[in-house]
Amino acid sequence: MTYVIAQPCVDLKDKACVDECPVDCIYEGPRKLYINPDECVDCGACEPVCPVEAIFYEDSLPEEWAGYLTAERDVFAGTGAPGGASAAGPPAEDHPIVGKEPVEAV
Template identity: 55%
Template sequence: MTHVVAEPCFNCKYTDCVVVCPVECFKEGESMLFIHPEECIDCEACVPECPPQAIFHEDNLPAQWADYLKLNAEMSEQCPPITEKKEPLGPPIG
């Protein structure tokens, strides 16, 4: 099981979540963050730290964002790790 970063992170990219991750499973894409599914330990430490509420357990991922499960898996293999807080791209969506 894993957690998934979904659409509310797109063009927002708050990084509050990465500093609380005990296994450093977050990866940084150009427009959003991703969680590596094989590295995530389901601790849920990141969920309350996400201002746009973009992180979901894969079992609770809203249907309209189901494609983000596969996207996180694919992009986490291509993107570099992120472990330190950075300035966000913009305000949370919604």
């Protein structure tokens, strides 16, 4: 099991969750933050600090955002557990499910 960052994070990327993560498993993509499921230890520290309530335990992910679980797995499918976001750097591109989201005007 793992935590998942869903649609409310797209184009927001507040990053409060990054500061709370004790294992550095939250990576910043171009439009969204991603939790590496191979590195997440299910501690839940990220969930309560998210200002837009975008982080869900895998079993609690709303059905409307179920694709975001697949997105997080797919983004890291080729890398596995690279040893933390600060060492590995960000994913080069967002998952297609994120790319389909309308761009929020700032």
